[in-house]
Amino acid sequence: MTASYVIIGDGIAGSSAAETVREDAPDADVTVITDEGEALYNRILIKEFAKGKLPAAPMSIHQPDWYDERDIDLRLNTFVTDIDTDAHTVDTHEGEQFDYDKLLLATGGTPVQLPVPNSDAEGIHHFWTFEDARAIAERAETADSGVVVGAGLLGIDFAAICGAQDVEAHYLMRGENWWRYALSDDGAEIIHDALEDNNVTPVFDSGVDHFETDDAGHVSAAVTPDGDRYDCEFAGVAIGLDFNLELLQNTEIELDDGVVVDEHMQTSVEDVYAAGDLTRYYDTILDEYAQNGSWGSAKEQGSIAGENMVADGEEATFRWVSSYSITHFDFPFLSFGHPTLGDDHAEAKFSDTEWRRVAFKDGKIVGGVLIGDLAPQSKYKKLIREERVVADQKDVLMREEVDLDELAPAAEQ
Numbered sequence: 409m410t411a412s413y414v415i416i417g418d419g420i421a422g423s424s425a426a427e428t429v430r431e432d433a434p435d436a437d438v439t440v441i442t443d444e445g446e447a448l449y450n451r452i453l454i455k456e457f458a459k460g461k462l463p464a465a466p467m468s469i470h471q472p473d474w475y476d477e478r479d480i481d482l483r484l485n486t487f488v489t490d491i492d493t494d495a496h497t498v499d500t501h502e503g504e505q506f507d508y509d510k511l512l513l514a515t516g517g518t519p520v521q522l523p524v525p526n527s528d529a530e531g532i533h534h535f536w537t538f539e540d541a542r543a544i545a546e547r548a549e550t551a552d553s554g555v556v557v558g559a560g561l562l563g564i565d566f567a568a569i570c571g572a573q574d575v576e577a578h579y580l581m582r583g584e585n586w587w588r589y590a591l592s593d594d595g596a597e598i599i600h601d602a603l604e605d606n607n608v609t610p611v612f613d614s615g616v617d618h619f620e621t622d623d624a625g626h627v628s629a630a631v632t633p634d635g636d637r638y639d640c641e642f643a644g645v646a647i648g649l650d651f652n653l654e655l656l657q658n659t660e661i662e663l664d665d666g667v668v669v670d671e672h673m674q675t676s677v678e679d680v681y682a683a684g685d686l687t688r689y690y691d692t693i694l695d696e697y698a699q700n701g702s703w704g705s706a707k708e709q710g711s712i713a714g715e716n717m718v719a720d721g722e723e724a725t726f727r728w729v730s731s732y733s734i735t736h737f738d739f740p741f742l743s744f745g746h747p748t749l750g751d752d753h754a755e756a757k758f759s760d761t762e763w764r765r766v767a768f769k770d771g772k773i774v775g776g777v778l779i780g781d782l783a784p785q786s787k788y789k790k791l792i793r794e795e796r797v798v799a800d801q802k803d804v805l806m807r808e809e810v811d812l813d814e815l816a817p818a819a820e821q
């Protein structure tokens with residue numbers, strides 16, 4: 409009998425899995441179901457589209473004929489409402505049912521709305537899909553004033569969009585630094601200066617108590633808990649993701665702020681795998697469960713899941729050091745691994761736009777942030793993969809030019 413593979417989600421995780429399954433199982437039935445109206449596109453690039461820098465065309469990665477050529481049944485605009493893991497079936501909002509032998513969950517997340525009055529007003533935007541990017545671009549093109557909330561990697565995209573679209577913006581941050589869990593004062597200062605250069609004013613120890621609206625229900629201001637009021641015709645909110653798990657409500661699949669999977673992307677329920685942003689996966693480098701919201705990681709998890717779904721065993725293992733870069737400013741920025749974890753760190757500043765920080769756990773590098781000079785990234789990543797204890801050699805690691813040969817040999821440590 410022909411094996412049947414059903415993949416929910418056509419983001420980079422689901423799509424990579426579909427490609428791998430097709431390569432490894434040429435005769436199988438493969439179905440990809442997505443509630444979006446378009447096939448896989450480059451989610452990383454949609455911010456450039458919203459900035460007005462890129463036309464729509466390069467965003468698309470797969471046209472529908474990509475699926476036709478591979479005999480993959482792509483279902484657009486189709487929302488999966490329920491899964492029965494005993495019967496091995498998947499139900500959609502239109503009442504259609506799919507049988508599966510192996511199922512992949514690759515449904516990612518949905519941006520969280522601020523839990524304050526008027527947070528759903530016209531002009532307040534969240535950012536995840538190409539459709540969101542079109543709406544943001546349209547609004548930002550006409551707005552003169554803006555507010556950005558969420559001092560992390562997606563919030564700064566909103567800030568950059570305001571800068572590029574000539575929207576004079578205030579960036580309301582909770583603490584005293586942008587991305588305070590990964591950057592110190594010295595590192596964050598470089599980002600704050602770059603924001604100012606883009607006509608975006610950071611406002612520290614701040615937040616939103618409520619939004620005000622005009623008579624038409626359109627956002628007109630953000631009011632902070634201290635009562636400060638910032639006029640805005642445009643607001644961008646990026647305070648995190650809720651994983652799309654509603655479809656699992658009738659299953660026994662283990663959840664822990666995400667779908668728990670082992671290093672082979674297998675969930676706690678037989679024949680069900682998960683990949684991408686929504687997983688809490690066993691990280692074989694950290695030797696503990698971890699999460700990662702990045703394109704490269706989601707792509708690799710999808711491929712590993714696809715391979716293992718077909719192999720029907722624990723063949724391929726996910727072992728990965730992720731990267732996430734920001735290209736909004738005159739200097740490069742890269743975070744790698746798990747920069748917000750760890751029990752120790754080292755950092756160094758080399759100039760007004762060059763800074764780096766490395767996080768250690770149990771003496772081993774687990775992640776870091778590089779600003780201005782990305783040259784050491786491959787060396788730090790190598791040390792992460794080797795799980796080498798190096799925290800006692802911070803002086804070598806923080807030299808402007810890192811030379812791994814200057815580290816004490818592993819055996820002498």
Ligand SMILES: Cc1cc2nc3c(=O)[nH]c(=O)nc-3n(C[C@H](O)[C@H](O)[C@H](O)COP(=O)(O)OP(=O)(O)OC[C@H]3O[C@@H](n4cnc5c(N)ncnc54)[C@H](O)[C@@H]3O)c2cc1C
Binds near residue numbers: 441655703
């Ligand atoms: C604006 C923006 C900028 C980013 N920039 C970077 C960057 O520079 N570098 C980087 O590494 N990462 C970046 N990311 C993060 C990266 O895009 C994600 O980590 C990655 O796309 C996750 O892929 P995924 O396949 O796990 O999930 P998603 O891409 O979220 O795909 C999940 C899909 O499943 C669909 N779905 C959900 N529920 C259902 C359901 N019940 N039925 C059917 N379909 C469903 C969703 O609509 C979606 O299409 C960025 C993200 C955004 C939004």
